[in-house]
Amino acid sequence: MMGRSERAMGSREEGNVAVEADIGPNRRWPGNAALYWTSTTSIVGGLLIWEIVGRFVVKNALFLTTPTQIVAATFQLIAEGDLQRHVAASASEFFIGLVIAILLGIGVGFAMASDKYAKRALGPWVAAFYATPTIAISPLIILWAGIGIWSKVIVVIINAIFPMIINTEAGLRSTDKQLIEAARCFGCSRLQVFWKISLPSAVPFLFAGIKLAIGRGLVAVVVAELFGSRAGLGFLLAQASDAFNMPLLFVSVVLLAVTGMTLTWLVGAIERLLMPWRTLSERES
Amino acid sequence: MSAKLQVNNLRKSFGSLHVLRDLDFEVNEHEFVAIVGPSGCGKTTLLRTIAGIEVPDAGAVLIDGHPIKGPGADRGFVFQQDSLLPWRTIWKNLVFGLEVNGRLTEANVAKAKKLLKLVGLSGFEQYYPNQISGGMRQRVNLARALALNPEVLIMDEPFSALDAQTREVMQLELLRIWQHGRKTVLFITHQIDEAVFVADRIVVLGRRPGRVKEIIPIDLPRPRDLSVKRTAAFGAYVDQVWNLIENDVRASIDEDTQLPAA
Secondary structure (H helix, E strand, O other): OHHHHHHHOOOOOHHHHHHHOOOOOOOOOOOOHHHHHHHHHHHHHHHHHHHHHHHHHOOOOOOOOOHHHHHHHHHHHHHHOHHHHHHHHHHHHHHHHHHHHHHHHHHHHHHHHHOHHHHHHHHHHHHHHHHOOHHHHHHHHHHHHOOOHHHHHHHHHHHHHHHHHHHHHHHHHOOOHHHHHHHHHOOOOHHHHHHHHHHHHHHHHHHHHHHHHHHHHHHHHHHHHHHOOOOOHHHHHHHHHHOOOHHHHHHHHHHHHHHHHHHHHHHHHHHHHHOHHHHHHHHHO | OOEEEEEEEEEEEEOOEEEEEEEEEEEEOOOEEEEEOOOOOOHHHHHHHHHOOOOOOEEEEEEOOEEOOOOOOOEEEEOOOOOOOOOOOHHHHHOHHHHHOOOOOHHHHHHHHHHHHHOOOOOOOOOOHHHOOHHHHHHHHHHHHHHOOOOEEEEEOOOOOOOHHHHHHHHHHHHHHHHHHOOEEEEEEOOHHHHHHHOOEEEEEEOOOEEEEEEEEOOOOOOOOHHHHHOHHHHHHHHHHHHHHHHHHHHHHHHHHHOOOO
């Protein structure tokens, strides 16, 4: 790091600016060990309290299961091969729906940002559907599309697409006018302005939209499966609930929570990878 | 000396608001011309017209005697502040103009590297704009405009967002860099002393509608350093320009205070 700023100090006015720029591309901020372990401690502590309460305070297994029982139920389900089947069903419904929702959402958002007629025509619908708990019409979708995979895919799409549309549109619209003007002065065509200015500046919004879409999509797939399915984590949930099998019920709940966390983390990681400039500014502040 | 950039009787109105009226001046080859005017002198419209993204009602902008038709790489722009793209590294920002104009050749890349060195930023290629100071960003801005090797360099209040000390250093740096190739420069500013310090001639604009009030040749020897600012001749030039625009400035302040909602 030092070598770099020393080199830059060639001319005499350079000294003070080089110091300001000492935040190199790969600079690591000193980690705070206590802060780092806070989440882990919190989770482990929470599980411990849960286990103790489940074993010694609320002894009725109908009302409360314990983490160890959930783990045991999970292994049993894996051994029977059921868990894999349910996860595969839910995962395929979820990912097909999510990908379609993201692509379609970006497309519609782009149309609304670039064409005022599209904005006028689609705006009210998007606003109405975004504000409505579209999850409520999933029984209707299942009635129309059957209890196979596609009814669930559709439910995922109609829940995940609206945050995607809204964020894409907002992202494209919020592009700094000064940057667009500068680009045009440099001779950028409209197409170049879109690809080189509007789209990159909308990327953070797209990621925020994807994170929202993941959350809504997960809820959608489970609720849709509750209403009608032959497999999936929602199906498992309904089955367990009917049988008052608490550990089994929690297996799917925990799996969903873990999936949601993992996916959000994954998207965050991709985000940091694609947008190093943002991470750097966040670290500075 | 021949006229490199000609602004010929520009006229522009937006509705009933006359923004420019018969605005007429020229910048000779290798000349450094500054434009000074109170707010409301139509400098934004003038700039957009020279850039080719605004079409005047009458008149024309000519480069080497040829009227401009839309934006083009024959004009290089340095903007007020932060017109660098935050998601591009310094190097990627520097070659942006070359890239969009399809001129990212080996020779031009080599020239761009030299430019980065000239503005004192070698070694900062992989940094992002938010990692460097405002002064450094404006150096990149300048290098980005020069990378296209434009016929005319147009600078729009390039140092207005910098603190006073950095601004002085940057004025000096600009002159140092300018001495290298003596590009034709049109420099727009609100700072009268800045204009006197950098320019060969100052075009003083009047407000609403924007028009040329007076053109003042600045007869100060080059190369100039900051000590020039303490000479009597320098002070006299600053006074002369200030006297020309003082009433206009007061008028614009009055207007701002009387029409807060406008």
